[in-house]
Amino acid sequence: MRLLVTGATGFIGRTLVLRALGDGRIGEVIAPVRSAEKLRAQLAREGVVNPPKLNILEATAPDWDFRALGKVDRVVHCAGVLFGRSREEYFRVNVDGTLRLLETVEGAPKTVLLSSQSAGGPTPAGQTARRIGDGDRPISWYGESKLRMESAVREMAPQFPVLLLRAPMVLGPGDQATLPLFRMVRGFVWPKPGFKSKHFSWISSDDLVDAIQAWFERGPEISPFTANVTSPGTITDRDLMQTAARVSKRQGLALPVPQAALRLVALASKVIPAIGENVPSLTPDRAREIWPNRWVLDARPFEEATGWRGSANFEDTLARTLAWFRREGLV
Numbered sequence: 001m002r003l004l005v006t007g008a009t010g011f012i013g014r015t016l017v018l019r020a021l022g023d024g025r026i027g028e029v030i031a032p033v034r035s036a037e038k039l040r041a042q043l044a045r046e047g048v049v050n051p052p053k054l055n056i057l058e059a060t061a062p063d064w065d066f067r068a069l070g071k072v073d074r075v076v077h078c079a080g081v082l083f084g085r086s087r088e089e090y091f092r093v094n095v096d097g098t099l100r101l102l103e104t105v106e107g108a109p110k111t112v113l114l115s116s117q118s119a120g121g122p123t124p125a126g127q128t129a130r131r132i133g134d135g136d137r138p139i140s141w142y143g144e145s146k147l148r149m150e151s152a153v154r155e156m157a158p159q160f161p162v163l164l165l166r167a168p169m170v171l172g173p174g175d176q177a178t179l180p181l182f183r184m185v186r187g188f189v190w191p192k193p194g195f196k197s198k199h200f201s202w203i204s205s206d207d208l209v210d211a212i213q214a215w216f217e218r219g220p221e222i223s224p225f226t227a228n229v230t231s232p233g234t235i236t237d238r239d240l241m242q243t244a245a246r247v248s249k250r251q252g253l254a255l256p257v258p259q260a261a262l263r264l265v266a267l268a269s270k271v272i273p274a275i276g277e278n279v280p281s282l283t284p285d286r287a288r289e290i291w292p293n294r295w296v297l298d299a300r301p302f303e304e305a306t307g308w309r310g311s312a313n314f315e316d317t318l319a320r321t322l323a324w325f326r327r328e329g330l331v
């Protein structure tokens with residue numbers, strides 16, 4: 001079987017490639033990346049050197065073209081812009097890049113496109129969880145680009161099975177987005193946006209890879225199929241801080257900071273790029289996703305359709321993430 005994974009130098013793509021390299025059913029893993037050298041160096045740090053079934057190509061979205069590859073059996077599209085500098089950059093990569101992939105890939109492969117809960121927006125008021133079919137109201141350029149990607153794929157109506165997978169925050173070893181959290185809990189005071197607790201769905205990278213595998217094997221023949229996926233349980237921003245501190249063997253206090261003050265910091269990042277570089281979620285656009293108090297998803301339809309259920313434990317996932325940061329010398 002030939003598997004094409006985009007975004008292999010990123011957190012989720014790399015997790016998928018490492019899993020696929022150890023899967024005897026997969027004969028070739030094709031990884032189009034912007035820098036082959038970056039991917040080779042990352043894999044070497046995971047103890048994987050020149051694996052014979054890995055085919056690394058250099059290609060950049062949206063100008064990539066996969067026709068020369070011939071037929072592939074499965075695609076997982078992880079390449080994307082999560083923290084861009086302009087609306088145009090989000091749309092060019094997340095929308096145009098995805099369409100170009102679907103237009104040029106051959107063999108009618110089963111295809112998973114990583115969308116995001118940001119495409120739908122926060123949980124609608126009065127509901128415990130956002131369902132597929134609730135009115136989509138993205139509140140960031142990132143979310144708008146993911147929603148547009150989904151609708152553009154529907155308009156294109158590819159003649160092969162496509163899953164539009166709306167993931168919540170993904171946690172696990174290799175996730176750079178939680179580095180500021182682990183660095184913060186080394187101090188005693190942990191600034192927390194707003195006075196009320198914020199509630200989130202989450203998914204471990206291992207659960208996400210298992211969910212993708214389950215859809216490949218047992219996914220419904222509806223295309224495109226849009227679905228939410230989550231690991232068990234809802235977490236709060238305080239849980240994130242306290243659990244990151246516990247696994248780091250640190251103690252401290254969450255200090256609620258008025259959101260108005262944080263809005264000013266996010267605005268300041270327009271003129272002080274170092275703010276966004278150190279905490280990417282504080283760029284003015286992505287910061288809009290910090291203010292709502294509920295980002296919880298209903299994943300039951302996907303679970304019913306595939307028989308898959310997440311099984312990750314939140315504390316264990318954060319402990320393994322920290323171990324990875326320590327190994328990389330980042331904390």
Ligand SMILES: NC(=O)c1ccc[n+]([C@@H]2O[C@H](COP(=O)([O-])OP(=O)(O)OC[C@H]3O[C@@H](n4cnc5c(N)ncnc54)[C@H](OP(=O)(O)O)[C@@H]3O)[C@@H](O)[C@H]2O)c1
Binds near residue numbers: 006007034093117170
């Ligand atoms: N992480 C989460 O919590 C989360 C949650 C929901 C959905 N998602 C979605 O899951 C997917 C993967 O996320 P991630 O966390 O793995 O992100 P990531 O670590 O930032 O990785 C992004 C990947 O996309 C590649 N990329 C960016 N622009 C590109 C371009 N123009 N051409 C080719 N490759 C490009 C990056 O390559 P370089 O290494 O060359 O920069 C990298 O390999 C994304 O679509 C994201 O929206 C993620």
